[in-house]
Amino acid sequence: MSTAVSPLAPKTYPEMPEIEGVRFATVEAGIKYRGRADVLLMQFDEATEAAGIFTRSRCPSAPVDWCRANLAHGKARALMVNSGNANAFTGKKGRAAVELSAETVAKALGCVPAEIYLASTGVIGEPLPAEKFAPVIDDLVARGAPGPWIDAAKAIMTTDTYPKVATRTVDLGGTSVTINGIAKGAGMIAPDMATMLSFIVTDAPVGAHVLQALLGESVGASFNSITVDSDTSTSDTVLAFATRTAASHGAPEIVAIEDPRLDAFRAAFAEIMLDLSHQVVRDGEGARKFVEVNVTGAESAASAKRIALSIANSPLVKTAVAGEDANWGRVVMAVGKAGEPADRDRLAIWFGDVRVAVAGERDPDYDEETASRIMKEDKIVIHADIGLGKGEATVWTCDLTKAYVEINGDYRS
Amino acid sequence: MSTAVSPLAPKTYPEMPEIEGVRFATVEAGIKYRGRADVLLMQFDEATEAAGIFTRSRCPSAPVDWCRANLAHGKARALMVNSGNANAFTGKKGRAAVELSAETVAKALGCVPAEIYLASTGVIGEPLPAEKFAPVIDDLVARGAPGPWIDAAKAIMTTDTYPKVATRTVDLGGTSVTINGIAKGAGMIAPDMATMLSFIVTDAPVGAHVLQALLGESVGASFNSITVDSDTSTSDTVLAFATRTAASHGAPEIVAIEDPRLDAFRAAFAEIMLDLSHQVVRDGEGARKFVEVNVTGAESAASAKRIALSIANSPLVKTAVAGEDANWGRVVMAVGKAGEPADRDRLAIWFGDVRVAVAGERDPDYDEETASRIMKEDKIVIHADIGLGKGEATVWTCDLTKAYVEINGDYRS
Known part of the structure; x- marks a missing residue:
């Protein structure tokens, strides 16, 4: 099991005051x-x-x-x-x-x-x-x-x-x-x-x-x-x-x-x-990237959260982030599998501030190089706008790496 | 990307007859x-x-x-x-x-x-x-x-x-x-x-x-x-x-x-x-084990299937199988997270024909060595009896290995 401190650890710890009682x-x-x-x-x-x-x-x-x-x-x-x-x-x-x-x-x-x-x-x-x-x-x-x-x-x-x-x-x-x-x-x-x-x-x-x-x-x-x-x-x-x-x-x-x-x-x-x-x-096991998933435009906040968790829990989205691959097709997949109201042709997706897909297809201005640069950062923000309503949610996750498999395949023995 | 044939591939292919029309x-x-x-x-x-x-x-x-x-x-x-x-x-x-x-x-x-x-x-x-x-x-x-x-x-x-x-x-x-x-x-x-x-x-x-x-x-x-x-x-x-x-x-x-x-x-x-x-x-990406999950004793067949899928989709169950670890605690976890009716103290779990847990705790006759031997096989059968009703379901999955992460972290680029 790896004992190295996560690269995503805070750089400093706050001074913790005493609390009476x-x-x-x-x-x-x-x-x-x-x-x-x-x-x-x-x-x-x-x-x-x-x-x-x-x-x-x-x-x-x-x-x-x-x-x-x-x-x-x-x-x-x-x-x-x-x-x-x-x-x-x-x-x-x-x-x-x-x-x-x-x-x-x-x-x-x-x-x-x-x-x-x-x-x-x-x-x-x-x-x-x-x-x-x-x-x-x-x-x-x-x-x-x-x-x-x-x-x-x-x-x-x-x-x-x-x-x-x-x-x-x-x-x-x-x-x-x-x-x-x-x-x-x-x-x-x-x-x-x-x-x-x-x-x-x-x-x-x-x-x-x-x-x-x-x-x-x-x-x-x-x-x-x-x-x-x-x-x-x-x-x-x-x-x-x-x-x-x-x-x-x-x-x-x-x-x-x-x-x-x-x-x-x-x-x-x-x-x-x-x-x-x-x-x-x-400190997620094996994590190398901190991932924020924002969903907007869902039919309700609860619907937005279920879609956001579908994205955040998708092994394929998480392995793509680990591979620094701006694979927005997997985000489409995760929106689709959430089972929540969604309309393919109203969907828009961003990695960081780069809009990669809009109105049901690849953004005409999509630039693979810019997207790739964003994927190299420590923190990745994935934003999906569903285009149906005003429901919003944000969840956080990490990438899925070989280290996760190693930690959890080896633990008990 | 690995091009080796899955170790779980069929050993022979059937002769496929022609079909008129x-x-x-x-x-x-x-x-x-x-x-x-x-x-x-x-x-x-x-x-x-x-x-x-x-x-x-x-x-x-x-x-x-x-x-x-x-x-x-x-x-x-x-x-x-x-x-x-x-x-x-x-x-x-x-x-x-x-x-x-x-x-x-x-x-x-x-x-x-x-x-x-x-x-x-x-x-x-x-x-x-x-x-x-x-x-x-x-x-x-x-x-x-x-x-x-x-x-x-x-x-x-x-x-x-x-x-x-x-x-x-x-x-x-x-x-x-x-x-x-x-x-x-x-x-x-x-x-x-x-x-x-x-x-x-x-x-x-x-x-x-x-x-x-x-x-x-x-x-x-x-x-x-x-x-x-x-x-x-x-x-x-x-x-x-x-x-x-x-x-x-x-x-x-x-x-x-x-x-x-x-x-x-x-x-x-x-x-x-x-x-x-x-x-x-x-042929699951990176698969090294074929896993059958049987759930019995659930309140309904639909409930049994949701529990079975919760087990089959759990990254921690799948990495344990990859690590050949009879980690039944993770099966308990997956039953618990399914959100279906379950009673910890009626739950029993088997790996293959070895009962590892019964009535809410480790089986008194549990033998780690026998369980470990079973985990080395190509096909692993996980059976959870919920102890509440007659609902049954079987689903199939594979283990989660580093090769899965490799295949899916590298694919698009």
Whole structure:
């Protein structure tokens, strides 16, 4: 397996500020990997509330079931994440493992297990050795510190070639509040190694239902608009936590997402979701190109998104991008196979700012050389205008390279 | 691009008998390729009737539109197929090209253009130089002969590594009748090179509506149950022709598909469809493994087929097969992402005859070594039992290898 950092990785990492009310530490518990941290424990102050969005898989992992159940009350005292084992398709043993894990953490923190959130990423179908948490838990709790956040991001990596972090500090009713996010995934969506996990923490005094609304309004255009290989993990998880500690510095309690004082925060929250989701695609297994697919002129936004995903998931479009080939015929194919309303003779397609096809045929001004130059860039924008209505959508993906096949053909053995 | 014959190719080709009422010839017209036949002309006797099934793409090629329109009357005097150019997404020029092509053939044969069927496969978006047919058409007509069929199969190849033929001779009301079929495709479905075309010809005295019914009842379990890369061509075409010449040898005219005298023919027709569709998968671009996916226990047959296709189209399942890795966790993932009713804790999965998972977890008797041995075979059978109902489906695919990426990343340039 390649260990080189993705050529699409960010050139610099932001300085991640501390957030009052959260402390964390990582440890090497030997779940699967050797010689690297594989457990992250994040402790939260008592007033912390939580929200979450999960995989749509009909076969979700045991930790996903566990978190979904706990969100009913929205209280959170800790998040524990392990890499190396997904605790998915592990049957009764899986349920027992999440219970034991949560009890272990709850006992060390003096709270109830239902306030402990869990996420696991790694191999499917192997029982999670949850008994390995007990020997390290007291040390993990004792070492809890407000930073460095980059270490938290590193501890949850699997096939990721770089840690993923994002931060924003904004004004909330006259007081500065912070949002920090981390993510892992190298493949939005892949069952073994590249499950997408993201955790967002803020000190803003917002409750669980506001957090849930923030996730709900931003996930569609971020984590649910990225694809590496069209495969959906059993374990995809985005959790948001608010320690609410900024209230002691004068930040107002916000109880409704429509509150205009939340506007800057809302925008920053969405930016972090988008930023982290793009970092996941840029670390797509074997990726050499970051691809944005814009669809306009569809009959509805939902129709536009289905067409955009049809393009973004097409192995033939993705291999053409890998080959730096402006093969717009494959884009026509992908529009056609989406099953959405489309009229061949109204379709127009651009690579970057070069219109390659219009009104159902090759653009008369099409210039292969210019198109080829665009295909050599790191970021490729494919735009398809369907010519029927006003529906628009944007999704992001990466190219499909031999390295993807190598990584995924060799992984488990 | 690799030119080696697929390791999954049939070891022998059947002897293809002649069929009274059809004569054909091939020629090198220089559409795109050099040094190989790229046009096939099949002439039919006057009583010939036709039926067809086409791509579901919303952006079909000009020849697909043309054939669909002609099937209204069901009469056929000729089929002309070219490889190298798909005449898809070619706008008004594409319509003009099919009209010119049909007129050229009709004039040479002394019939009307609407009795000429056309199929094109190759690059999308390039205008088809239909004027290249006129200089060769009289020679093509004059050289029309009842064989050899293998040459017809070769002339329609694009990225195919071997020609695809199948034949059956059966009894129809006391008289022997024959069905011959040819196909091309190396990807069920791929827009440039690997469009799936298949042509089936019989001397049985059956009319267009019986042929259409035969196609309709057999295509679902054959050509519509194969996938190489989940990409649907703009040009997929299956046409069936009946010269009806066996009537002069005593074969009865059959006017309804339910006629019991048609039973053997019906079965043979379905066998040819299945045989040819499997040959397409076995020539899948870069394929090294032929994969059968069986789904049982789904809530309905339609649900079973969607789950089976979710497994068969999963890049992670396909790369695991390429890596000879019995990675059943990826099968769980693919069941989960299908969006169909499924219960993790009732799911069971087999590779070959080895049950690897049962009741929501790894089979207690699972033996990695046995599973690994099975994965080394040429043909891999993946079976998922959903445990909810009686819905069943089988689909066929191939593995996803670096050679697929190579073929499709390099093709157009």
